[in-house]
Amino acid sequence: xxxxxxxxxxxxxxxxxxxxxxxxxxxxxxxxxxxxxxxxxxxxxxxxxxxxxxxxxxxxxxxxxxxxxxxxxxxxxxxxxxxxxxxxxxxxxxxxxxxxxxxxxxxxxx
Amino acid sequence: xxxxxxxxxxxxxxxxxxxxxxxxxxxxxxxxxxxxxxxxxxxxxxxxxxxxxxxxxxxxxxxxxxxxxxxxxxxxxxxxxxxxxxxxxxxxxxxxxxxxxxxxxxxxxxxxxxxxxxxxxxxxxxxxxxxxxxxxxxxxxxxxxxxxxxxxxxxxxxxxxxxxxxxxxxxxxxxxxxxxxxxxxxxxxxxxxxxxxxxxxxxxxxxxxxxxxxxxxxxxxxxxxxxxxxxxxxxxxxxxxxxxxxxxxxxxxxxxxxxxxxxxxxxxxxxxxxxxxxxxxxxxxxxxxxxxxxxxxxxxxxxxxxxxxxxxxxxxxxxxxxxxxxxxxxxxxxxxxxxxxxxxxxxxxxxxxxxxxxxxxxxxxxxxxxxxxxxxxxxxxxxxxxxxxxxxxxxxxxxxxxxxxxxxxxxxxxxxxxxxxxxxxxxxxxxxxxxxxxxxxxxxxxxxxxxxxxxxxxxxxxxxxxxxxxxxxxxxxxxxxxxxxxxxxxxxxxxxxxxxxxxxxxxxxxxxxxxxxxxxxxxxxxxxxxxxxxxxxxxxxxxxxxxxxxxxxxxxxxxxxxxxxxxxx
Numbered sequence: 001x002x003x004x005x006x007x008x009x010x011x012x013x014x015x016x017x018x019x020x021x022x023x024x025x026x027x028x029x030x031x032x033x034x035x036x037x038x039x040x041x042x043x044x045x046x047x048x049x050x051x052x053x054x055x056x057x058x059x060x061x062x063x064x065x066x067x068x069x070x071x072x073x074x075x076x077x078x079x080x081x082x083x084x085x086x087x088x089x090x091x092x093x094x095x096x097x098x099x100x101x102x103x104x105x106x107x108x109x110x
Numbered sequence: 111x112x113x114x115x116x117x118x119x120x121x122x123x124x125x126x127x128x129x130x131x132x133x134x135x136x137x138x139x140x141x142x143x144x145x146x147x148x149x150x151x152x153x154x155x156x157x158x159x160x161x162x163x164x165x166x167x168x169x170x171x172x173x174x175x176x177x178x179x180x181x182x183x184x185x186x187x188x189x190x191x192x193x194x195x196x197x198x199x200x201x202x203x204x205x206x207x208x209x210x211x212x213x214x215x216x217x218x219x220x221x222x223x224x225x226x227x228x229x230x231x232x233x234x235x236x237x238x239x240x241x242x243x244x245x246x247x248x249x250x251x252x253x254x255x256x257x258x259x260x261x262x263x264x265x266x267x268x269x270x271x272x273x274x275x276x277x278x279x280x281x282x283x284x285x286x287x288x289x290x291x292x293x294x295x296x297x298x299x300x301x302x303x304x305x306x307x308x309x310x311x312x313x314x315x316x317x318x319x320x321x322x323x324x325x326x327x328x329x330x331x332x333x334x335x336x337x338x339x340x341x342x343x344x345x346x347x348x349x350x351x352x353x354x355x356x357x358x359x360x361x362x363x364x365x366x367x368x369x370x371x372x373x374x375x376x377x378x379x380x381x382x383x384x385x386x387x388x389x390x391x392x393x394x395x396x397x398x399x400x401x402x403x404x405x406x407x408x409x410x411x412x413x414x415x416x417x418x419x420x421x422x423x424x425x426x427x428x429x430x431x432x433x434x435x436x437x438x439x440x441x442x443x444x445x446x447x448x449x450x451x452x453x454x455x456x457x458x459x460x461x462x463x464x465x466x467x468x469x470x471x472x473x474x475x476x477x478x479x480x481x482x483x484x485x486x487x488x489x490x491x492x493x494x495x496x497x498x499x500x501x502x503x504x505x506x507x508x509x510x511x512x513x514x515x516x517x518x519x520x521x522x523x524x525x526x527x528x529x530x531x532x533x534x535x536x537x538x539x540x541x542x543x544x545x546x547x548x549x550x551x552x553x554x555x556x557x558x559x560x561x562x563x564x565x566x567x568x569x570x571x572x573x574x575x576x577x578x579x580x581x582x583x584x585x586x587x588x589x590x591x592x593x594x595x596x597x598x599x600x601x602x603x604x605x606x607x608x609x610x611x612x613x614x615x616x617x618x619x620x621x622x623x624x625x626x627x628x629x630x631x632x633x634x635x636x637x638x639x640x641x642x643x644x645x646x647x648x649x650x651x652x653x654x655x656x657x658x659x660x661x662x663x664x665x666x667x668x669x670x671x672x673x674x675x676x677x678x679x
Contacts, residue, residue: 019561021559021561021590021594022560051561053590053594053595054591054640054647054651054654055594057637058647061637061638061640061641062641082587085658086587086654089657089658090634090637090650091636091637092637
């Protein structure tokens with residue numbers, strides 16, 4: 001798994017590539033545990049995420065709870081059909097805003 | 111009911127407006143009647159009298175029409191658009207038997223071929239095993255390859271020139287013009303233009319052929335001299351028997367059945383966006399009326415017929431696969447038997463125009479076959495099954511001297527690239543099954559990465575079993591999720607065994623482990639459960655597995671828990 005982090009305005013964009021399972025999710029968990037000062041939104045870009053297990057969902061859920069408690073918006077974008085199915089079945093799609101692309105997600109934060 | 115692909119305007123069961131129905135029927139019937147040239151060739155080769163030739167052709171056209179109607183009509187046949195043409199597989203047997211014993215011997219041998227063909231339809235279970243998608247794919251590809259030779263000869267006018275003469279460029283020019291019109295209309299147009307793509311292409315080609323001087327009148331007589339309406343001339347040919355011809359007759363029946371299966375599967379594939387496997391029951395329902403019609407043709411001195419592969423190309427070009435179109439074309443073919451002038455008029459369609467239609471159909475069939483072959487995962491065994499089978503068919507197509515070196519009784523089967531390829535594919539498919547078990551298992555421990563272990567195991571088994579790519583691809587993340595949950599939460603106390611089983615209809619993966627059974631809630635648990643204890647996480651994942659697999663079964667095998675995930679194949 002590869003994780004890239006970049007800042008677009010006041011939004012922290014975390015790009016996750018590859019598989020997010022029990023062996024790789026602790027790294028993402030660690031990265032999402034801190035929201036940089038001054039950030040108003042967190043975006044998880046899953047365009048190149050090929051697989052997410054329940055361990056990965058757990059990390060996303062923890063990040064969403066942290067963002068909510070910090071009054072920071074959190075969204076995910078660019079889900080592949082396989083990952084989108086997991087979000088739908090698990091009910092995460094009603095918990096976390098899902099956007100078609102990074103552009104639409106960033107626009108929704110402004 | 112199958113889901114209609116987006117490129118099909120009128121699917122198999124759709125009703126078609128009357129005007130469109132008749133026009134599409136005329137397109138199919140016109141093309142089918144052009145192939146009357148095949149029994150004419152057989153009659154000429156065998157030196158038949160005028161009366162016997164007339165009976166051979168007229169009876170053939172009548173039973174082409176009847177067979178087309180019966181095959182297409184769901185009440186009697188398959189409910190698939192199939193249009194009959196004279197059966198080219200009968201040519202070698204017809205020439206030999208007509209020359210040796212006249213119409214009486216050909217009639218008897220035709221009856222044997224029909225019975226041989228019919229008998230195969232009572233073994234649909236065996237047919238399903240003999241014709242997995244890659245074997246069907248080889249047959250359909252070779253159907254296209256077999257059509258290429260007569261198509262290209264007509265396209266380049268090679269049938270009309272001595273080999274030493276230079277090419278007459280008018281032929282390819284007319285043919286390419288007609289082909290371009292058909293392809294452009296089939297791809298870029300919508301509505302009526304697309305429905306009449308073949309007719310418009312034929313019209314443009316015909317006009318161009320007339321302009322460059324490639325049109326001709328019917329052979330022997332002026333079109334106006336032929337009666338517009340006349341009673342069909344058919345006669346009881348008598349029956350004669352020859353033991354020497356018997357093997358050829360039986361083989362002809364089998365080859366005809368393979369030919370019919372290939373065309374039916376091509377239509378099934380074209381008509382169903384979610385096509386998974388050949389419906390051999392439907393193929394049998396198409397073959398039975400065909401054999402009954404062949405028996406009728408045999409008893410009235412006619413040439414046998416079979417479903418047309420060229421009609422598949424027309425159906426694709428027009429986007430109409432409705433069975434009602436087939437019934438309409440069958441009625442038109444039947445009526446044509448009463449009009450010598452109509453049949454005469456069709457015989458003057460210029461060869462390069464016919465070549466264009468056949469090239470289009472051939473190209474479609476070659477690709478449709480490849481698509482069927484690649485619908486399954488290919489192991490080394492399957493790669494060689496397909497590759498060697500196609501090479502065998504090409505060998506007899508490219509090197510006819512190979513066929514000539516064999517005994518004459520084997521010529522009917524070895525002379526057909528379609529039957530050689532299909533026979534080799536069936537044989538290799540059965541041979542390569544040796545040593546393949548339908549169940550396999552692998553241990554997975556906490557030290558393994560569940561996703562990688564699952565992917566390696568299921569892809570390997572999928573290749574060996576020839577499972578569908580999409581089924582394996584959708585099974586991997588679900589099985590990996592189950593394995594990861596059982597190992598990470600400690601529900602599986604000492605690792606697990608992953609067992610896969612495949613039986614063509616289902617792909618089952620069972621995870622065997624020692625520990626407590628997991629709970630499968632019927633209502634979706636709160637996502638908050640993912641942050642809870644092992645039992646809560648297992649419950650949440652259990653719910654997800656039940657929704658993502660086609661079926662989830664919990665049970666016990668001895669002392670071990672068995673979590674089975676079923677994926678419909």
